[in-house]
Amino acid sequence: MSVLVQSLSLLGAMQAATVALMLWLGVHSDESRAVRSLHLRASALAVEALGYSTVAFGHYLPAGTATLGGNALNLLAQAMSVVALRMLLGAPLRWRAAVAVGVIGWVGVAWFAAVQPDYRSRVLWGSVAIACNLMLNIEALVRGRWDNWSRARHALLWIFALSLLLLVWRNGMLWLGDTRLDSVLAPSSINVFWMLLSGMQSLFYGLGFLLLYNELLQRQLHVMARVDSLTGVPNRLALEERFTGMLATDAGAHAPFCLLLLDIDHFKSVNDRFGHDCGDKALKALTRRVRDVLRGTDMVGRLGGEEFIVLAPDVGRAAGEALAERIREAVAGAPVSIDDRDLPLTVSVGVAEAELHERDMSTTLRRADKALYVAKHGGRNRVVVAPTYAGGMAR
Numbered sequence: 501m502s503v504l505v506q507s508l509s510l511l512g513a514m515q516a517a518t519v520a521l522m523l524w525l526g527v528h529s530d531e532s533r534a535v536r537s538l539h540l541r542a543s544a545l546a547v548e549a550l551g552y553s554t555v556a557f558g559h560y561l562p563a564g565t566a567t568l569g570g571n572a573l574n575l576l577a578q579a580m581s582v583v584a585l586r587m588l589l590g591a592p593l594r595w596r597a598a599v600a601v602g603v604i605g606w607v608g609v610a611w612f613a614a615v616q617p618d619y620r621s622r623v624l625w626g627s628v629a630i631a632c633n634l635m636l637n638i639e640a641l642v643r644g645r646w647d648n649w650s651r652a653r654h655a656l657l658w659i660f661a662l663s664l665l666l667l668v669w670r671n672g673m674l675w676l677g678d679t680r681l682d683s684v685l686a687p688s689s690i691n692v693f694w695m696l697l698s699g700m701q702s703l704f705y706g707l708g709f710l711l712l713y714n715e716l717l718q719r720q721l722h723v724m725a726r727v728d729s730l731t732g733v734p735n736r737l738a739l740e741e742r743f744t745g746m747l748a749t750d751a752g753a754h755a756p757f758c759l760l761l762l763d764i765d766h767f768k769s770v771n772d773r774f775g776h777d778c779g780d781k782a783l784k785a786l787t788r789r790v791r792d793v794l795r796g797t798d799m800v801g802r803l804g805g806e807e808f809i810v811l812a813p814d815v816g817r818a819a820g821e822a823l824a825e826r827i828r829e830a831v832a833g834a835p836v837s838i839d840d841r842d843l844p845l846t847v848s849v850g851v852a853e854a855e856l857h858e859r860d861m862s863t864t865l866r867r868a869d870k871a872l873y874v875a876k877h878g879g880r881n882r883v884v885v886a887p888t889y890a891g892g893m894a895r
């Protein structure tokens with residue numbers, strides 16, 4: 501079976517153009533870094549498709565166009581891809597390094613094509629430039645936190661490692677093998693394999709890129725779904741997940757932990773007197789005030805409205821009550837400053853120690869809520885501890 505390199509180039513061009521279209525049209529348009537990186541990668545693929553086309557139609561173009569133009573387009577596409585991947589990963593873009601690699605790569609290729617024609621040296625020079633780009637990609641992938649490792653990162657790393665191997669194989673065959681070639685268009689198994697595999701590599705890289713984008717998006721959504729958009733603290737879902745996690749640890753390690761339910765007193769009057777906007781700022785200020793009292797292991801989150809929850813690990817009923825007192829005093833101790841206005845705030849707190857038979861947050865929350873009700877009816881700005889199942893209401 502014989503395959504023309506030109507036919508494979510045309511196939512490579514069509515593959516790159518198809519993946520480019522998929523990346524362009526497959527995501528909704530917004531100004532996020534991830535979408536911009538995807539569009540940049542799509543543009544790189546479009547440039548790559550042009551590069552393949554110059555090789556495919558090289559015979560119809562003026563002499564030297566396929567070599568000089570094709571390599572220029574290819575190196576440009578590579579530089580764009582490096583920046584795109586780094587943008588997606590949030591790594592420093594290194595676009596100067598990517599452009600420098602492209603320019604130096606192209607000057608070398610042009611030198612060994614026009615000034616001192618030598619096909620093997622030309623390929624070697626171009627390969628070193630491609631290898632530098634691959635190393636920039638690999639560096640972006642392996643930097644950062646290891647708990648960010650994902651299937652997409654592994655897949656991309658494999659694709660880049662195999663691309664490096666392909667470069668080594670091609671140069672090894674050209675320098676050590678018997679075949680003497682003078683062009684990528686010359687009919688030979690080395691050229692056919694090179695063209696076939698490099699075309700597939702850009703296809704796989706495009707798909708790996710999309711996979712990584714998808715994973716990052718899912719991660720972002722996971723985080724967004726657990727943050728209260730007004731105050732920036734964990735929301736109810738995050739609190740429930742943390743509670744369940746603490747319950748599992750508690751069951752294993754027999755360490756007690758407490759849930760504190762905080763409710764701002766007479767918050768309606770803040771909204772009524774100073775407006776909803778001022779009320780929002782008061783909620784943010786209160787969150788900061790509570791955070792300042794807590795240890796690093798405690799978690800404060802917003803249940804909704806003017807209600808907050810504090811989850812305090814390794815804290816029994818007595819220590820939970822003391823913590824709630826500290827929070828109450830910190831809030832009541834000094835007014836919060838909002839728009840040059842000093843606003844006195846107080847909170848009522850219901851405290852409940854989680855019990856081992858409670859399977860999720862709602863049961864403990866119900867007991868804390870009853871304690872909070874008692875605190876509100878006892879005059880507000882106070883702490884009440886919920887009874888254990890066996891005992892009565894504690895003060």
Ligand SMILES: Nc1nc2c(ncn2[C@@H]2O[C@H](COP(=O)(O)OP(=O)(O)OP(=O)(O)O)[C@@H](O)[C@H]2O)c(=O)[nH]1
Pocket residue numbers: 730763764765766767768769771775776777778779780783804805806876880
């Ligand atoms: N600004 C602002 N107000 C909110 C938000 N969520 C809930 N509220 C307000 O919080 C107030 C809660 O009022 P109530 O449930 O009557 O409670 P309260 O006035 O704090 O009285 P007590 O809890 O009984 O001390 C209502 O006015 C809500 O509109 C919010 O996100 N922003």
